[in-house]
Amino acid sequence: MTTPRLEVCLDRIHHNARTLVERLGARGITVAGVTKATLGAPEVARALVAAGVTSIGESRVENLEALRHAGLTSPMVLIRSPMASQADRVVAAADVSLNSEVAVLEQLSAAAVAQGRTHGIVLMVELGDLREGVLPADLLDVARRTGELPNLSLRGIGTNLACQSGVAPDDDNMAELSALAASIEAALDITLDLVSGGNSANLGWAMRTATVGRVNHLRLGESILLGTDPLDRRPIDGLHTDAITLVAEVIESKAKPTRPWGIIQQTAFGLQDAPTDRGTTSRAILAIGRQDVDPDGLVAPPGLEILGASSDHLVLDAGDAPLPVGTEVRFQLDYSALVRAATSPFVARCYLDGGGAGAA
Numbered sequence: 091m092t093t094p095r096l097e098v099c100l101d102r103i104h105h106n107a108r109t110l111v112e113r114l115g116a117r118g119i120t121v122a123g124v125t126k127a128t129l130g131a132p133e134v135a136r137a138l139v140a141a142g143v144t145s146i147g148e149s150r151v152e153n154l155e156a157l158r159h160a161g162l163t164s165p166m167v168l169i170r171s172p173m174a175s176q177a178d179r180v181v182a183a184a185d186v187s188l189n190s191e192v193a194v195l196e197q198l199s200a201a202a203v204a205q206g207r208t209h210g211i212v213l214m215v216e217l218g219d220l221r222e223g224v225l226p227a228d229l230l231d232v233a234r235r236t237g238e239l240p241n242l243s244l245r246g247i248g249t250n251l252a253c254q255s256g257v258a259p260d261d262d263n264m265a266e267l268s269a270l271a272a273s274i275e276a277a278l279d280i281t282l283d284l285v286s287g288g289n290s291a292n293l294g295w296a297m298r299t300a301t302v303g304r305v306n307h308l309r310l311g312e313s314i315l316l317g318t319d320p321l322d323r324r325p326i327d328g329l330h331t332d333a334i335t336l337v338a339e340v341i342e343s344k345a346k347p348t349r350p351w352g353i354i355q356q357t358a359f360g361l362q363d364a365p366t367d368r369g370t371t372s373r374a375i376l377a378i379g380r381q382d383v384d385p386d387g388l389v390a391p392p393g394l395e396i397l398g399a400s401s402d403h404l405v406l407d408a409g410d411a412p413l414p415v416g417t418e419v420r421f422q423l424d425y426s427a428l429v430r431a432a433t434s435p436f437v438a439r440c441y442l443d444g445g446g447a448g449a450a
């Protein structure tokens with residue numbers, strides 16, 4: 091089989107999504123399944139839809155177009171603020187987009203009129219993480235303006251935390267979102283059907299808070315794909331953390347000293363700490379590198395240690411057990427490593443299981 095490759099176990103992804111859909115459903119929250127870390131893989135999107143997500147969330151319009159092309163008919167949400175220059179494509183591919191700029195809303199409106207479609211809008215609110223969002227004081231004006239623009243339908247408001255600054259969702263910022271929803275409804279005499287509280291970092295809050303207030307929607311990627319909570323990167327109870335693994339192949343296997351020799355200056359990627367001298371060990375080079383993956387986000391199997399990586403090589407200490415040339419080594423990935431591997435043209439994909447029906 092081709093290496094390097096991502097092995098994607100669709101039944102495990104289905105299990106993770108189903109488990110979160112059920113847990114959140116009990117709290118009145120629906121789920122958009124976010125596929126961006128898989129480069130918008132239709133196989134993954136189908137498993138998410140089968141597991142009960144109410145829409146597919148994607149950050150790139152190109153990925154949404156590919157999903158449509160692959161025959162996905164579920165509602166699709168563009169979760170990165172659209173580029174004004176892509177308004178036509180956004181309206182054609184997405185049912186809803188998350189927005190924070192009036193200038194973009196105007197372009198989306200014009201595109202929606204031209205295509206004879208209605209485009210749904212969720213206005214993003216800045217609640218402290220300092221990435222996207224309208225400041226709370228400006229939200230009502232932007233909501234009013236959205237309502238005036240033809241062929242746009244103001245579906246709700248949302249926020250995104252824990253991405254730029256690591257601000258955790260809590261009762262305070264989520265109550266503020268709920269209060270903003272209520273005040274827009276009162277001022278404009280409308281009903282907002284979506285109050286989108288955030289991403290996987292909201293799960294801990296959503297499961298433990300006394301009341302979710304008006305929050306009725308989350309956009310989940312990492313928790314479904316990797317089974318981890320982005321706030322502390324710990325496994326989430328009852329979820330698989332190995333639904334996606336990375337397999338790479340040994341291209342050199344030799345016993346070498348642990349310490350380099352010669353005059354030591356910078357490496358291709360900056361300064362490197364001098365390794366402690368452990369005599370001679372078995373080293374293995376794998377045919378994968380920084381072009382393909384974030385090596386800091388890889389977890390090697392027990393007994394193997396990652397010593398470093400350059401563009402095309404990953405160097406492992408194999409301890410006392412040499413890894414023969416041709417051996418396949420399997421790694422767990424964190425979010426950063428997954429995103430990079432999923433977007434490298436050099437990393438193949440392999441889907442296991444039928445995609446949805448199976449159990450844990």
Ligand SMILES: *Cc1c(COP(=O)(O)O)cnc(C)c1O
Pocket residue numbers: 124126149169170188250288289290291309310311312313320
């Ligand atoms: C990436 C992203 C998500 C999903 O985040 P996860 O941590 O993977 O659940 C949700 N919303 C927005 C706006 C995003 O950019």
